[in-house]
Every structure is written in C-alpha cells, then in structure tokens.
Amino acid sequence: MVRLVPCMRLIVAITGASGVIYGKRFLEALKEKNVETHLIISKAGEKMLQYELGVARKDLERLASHVYDEDLLTAPIASGSFITDGMAIIPCSMKTVAGIAHGYSENLILRAADVTLKEKRKLVIVPRETPLNAIHLRNLLELAMQGVAVIPAMPAFYHKPEKIEDLVDFIVGKVLDALGIEHNLFKRWSAPTAEEK
Numbered sequence: 001m002v003r004l005v006p007c008m009r010l011i012v013a014i015t016g017a018s019g020v021i022y023g024k025r026f027l028e029a030l031k032e033k034n035v036e037t038h039l040i041i042s043k044a045g046e047k048m049l050q051y052e053l054g055v056a057r058k059d060l061e062r063l064a065s066h067v068y069d070e071d072l073l074t075a076p077i078a079s080g081s082f083i084t085d086g087m088a089i090i091p092c093s094m095k096t097v098a099g100i101a102h103g104y105s106e107n108l109i110l111r112a113a114d115v116t117l118k119e120k121r122k123l124v125i126v127p128r129e130t131p132l133n134a135i136h137l138r139n140l141l142e143l144a145m146q147g148v149a150v151i152p153a154m155p156a157f158y159h160k161p162e163k164i165e166d167l168v169d170f171i172v173g174k175v176l177d178a179l180g181i182e183h184n185l186f187k188r189w190s191a192p193t194a195e196e197k
C-alpha cells in the first residue's frame with residue numbers, strides 16, 4: 001500500500017456554536033487533501049454534533065489523524081515546540097472567542113489557540129452567533145488585531161447556491177483559502193458574460 005506523506009499539519013477544533021456541519025465538511029476536505037489533522041471537539045461541540053447532524057463524536061473523529069480530549073492539557077499541541085502549520089476553529093463559539101481574546105487557556109482548544117498566536121502561526125476562526133453584542137464584537141476585533149483570520153459563518157449568494165451543501169462549501173472554501181490550501185469548493189467570481197448580465 002502506498003502511503004502519502006502529509007503536505008501539512010493542522011490543529012482543528014469544533015466548538016459548541018451552531019454550524020458543526022462546517023467542521024465536518026472541513027475535516028472531509030482536509031482528509032481528501034492528505035492534511036495531517038489534530039482534532040479537538042469540545043463537550044458542547046459533541047452535543048451539537050448529535051443534535052444538529054445526528055453524528056456521534058467517534059464517527060467524526062475517524063476523519064482526523066489524531067484526536068484529543070479538550071481536558072488533555074498535556075497533549076503535544078499544548079506546546080509551541082510541536083510544530084504545526086496553524087489552527088482552525090470551525091465553528092467557533094463566543095465563549096471560545098472570549099477565551100482566546102483574553103488569554104484564558106482553561107482547556108486544550110484555548111491553549112492550542114494561544115500557542116498558535118504566540119508562535120505567530122495561522123489562526124483561523126469561524127464564529128457563529130446572531131445578533132452580536134458589543135462584547136462579542138470587541139473580542140472579535142481584538143482577535144482580528146492579533147492577526148487572526150475571522151471568517152464568520154456568513155455564506156454568500158453570488159455563486160448561486162442550490163443546496164445547503166453549497167452554502168457550507170462556500171465558508172469551508174474561504175477557510176481553505178486563508179490557510180493557503182487549493183480547492184474547488186465554490187466557483188470563484190469572474191465578470192459576468194453578456195448572457196449572464
């Protein structure tokens with residue numbers, strides 16, 4: 001059997017915001033691209049998986065190369081000496097946004113994000129909440145100012161989505177763009193032809 005050498009190593013976290021379908025699709029896309037993934041699903045994220053998708057934590061974990069419990073603060077990814085190409089939190093709850101913005105690393109997701117920032121690696125988050133209060137906005141601004149790619153779960157419609165999967169793929173594609181991973185998850189904008197105008 002031929003084993004491909006992973007082209008990239010990423011930490012992926014799924015938290016308890018609505019929209020765990022984004023995390024599932026993201027993991028599928030990374031597996032297809034042979035990316036080495038280090039996955040943490042928060043306890044709230046696990047409940048959301050069951051509630052929104054009817055998917056058990058174990059089934060999603062099969063898509064990842066390595067998995068960790070959110071309480072395992074001794075995991076390799078808790079240290080900056082473990083080299084990664086970055087981290088994506090998808091979806092990202094406002095609780096986790098607040099924890100990162102304030103350096104409050106009380107679980108492995110928050111610690112890994114803190115490490116990613118201190119090591120100046122790529123951190124991408126997909127926050128989901130509506131409406132946003134001033135605390136959410138202030139915390140998101142703080143993260144943006146620290147160089148975090150903030151990609152809200154805010155799908156576009158100019159690529160003419162026909163089904164939920166098209167909306168999901170748009171956001172997942174944007175996360176892949178931010179991480180520099182090639183994909184064909186959505187049709188990129190190009191000037192409309194005479195017929196389309």
Ligand SMILES: Cc1cc2nc3c(=O)[nH]c(=O)nc-3n(C[C@H](O)[C@H](O)[C@H](O)COP(=O)(O)O)c2cc1C
Nearest residue numbers: 015016017018042044045092093094095096128129
């Ligand atoms: C049905 C339901 C939907 C939720 N949706 C969101 C959401 O979209 N965004 C959010 O920030 N929190 C949402 N929450 C709250 C989070 O699950 C909660 O703050 C949790 O503590 C987040 O923990 P975590 O970041 O460790 O996963 C929701 C909770 C429930 C029960």
